[in-house]
Amino acid sequence: LIQLLDGQVSNILKASGRTVGGNEGAYAQLSRLSAFQDSLQKKSSVFLMLAEASGMMTIEDQANLFPMIDYHLIRALLRLGCIEIEEEKLRSSLLQKERVEPTIEQEIRERVKTVCALLVEQTHLPLIQVDNLLWSHARSECRHAPVCLPDNRPENPSFNEFTDTKFNGTCPFQSWCPGAHDAQYRDLWAPLTETENY
Numbered sequence: 001l002i003q004l005l006d007g008q009v010s011n012i013l014k015a016s017g018r019t020v021g022g023n024e025g026a027y028a029q030l031s032r033l034s035a036f037q038d039s040l041q042k043k044s045s046v047f048l049m050l051a052e053a054s055g056m057m058t059i060e061d062q063a064n065l066f067p068m069i070d071y072h073l074i075r076a077l078l079r080l081g082c083i084e085i086e087e088e089k090l091r092s093s094l095l096q097k098e099r100v101e102p103t104i105e106q107e108i109r110e111r112v113k114t115v116c117a118l119l120v121e122q123t124h125l126p127l128i129q130v131d132n133l134l135w136s137h138a139r140s141e142c143r144h145a146p147v148c149l150p151d152n153r154p155e156n157p158s159f160n161e162f163t164d165t166k167f168n169g170t171c172p173f174q175s176w177c178p179g180a181h182d183a184q185y186r187d188l189w190a191p192l193t194e195t196e197n198y
Contacts, residue, residue, distance in 0.1 A: 022061075065127050067131045078189075081178040140160070147169075
């Protein structure tokens with residue numbers, strides 16, 4: 001940071017010209033720093049979403065922003081049925097929380113990107129809001145003890161804090177979510193693989 005950007009994080013944002021994509025965008029600027037060279041660009045996306053949320057940057061090419069794909073987001077979309085696992089061996093591995101090949105995990109991540117892009121297109125919400133809604137829900141209400149099961153309560157207040165609501169005893173997706181009615185969805189877990197990029 002000192003050598004490349006005079007020690008100023010804001011220089012990354014200035015150099016990007018309010019864009020994240022392309023050769024001069026913020027992803028490219030961040031990749032010059034070793035801490036932001038993860039292949040999944042999750043750390044970069046976290047930084048950029050925080051920069052926008054704080055008012056330090058207005059991202060003009062929102063379509064080039066990647067979701068912060070971590071295991072919470074993957075697990076939520078699997079349980080919601082947004083990503084279908086048809087291969088029985090893989091479904092069994094996800095249900096049993098067994099390790100999977102990194103290529104399988106990467107393929108699922110690509111599906112998550114597609115779903116997030118569709119949600120942005122259909123809801124007209126910024127990606128940062130879609131990502132935060134799904135992530136906080138998965139972390140709070142659909143983790144180890146999903147709230148769609150009797151007597152389960154949110155594991156932490158993230159979702160209710162983000163949505164400025166109170167838990168009313170049910171999941172907002174409960175009426176249509178396959179995981180609310182079928183353990184073969186509800187017990188799915190994100191693929192386990194060796195990575196520091198979660």
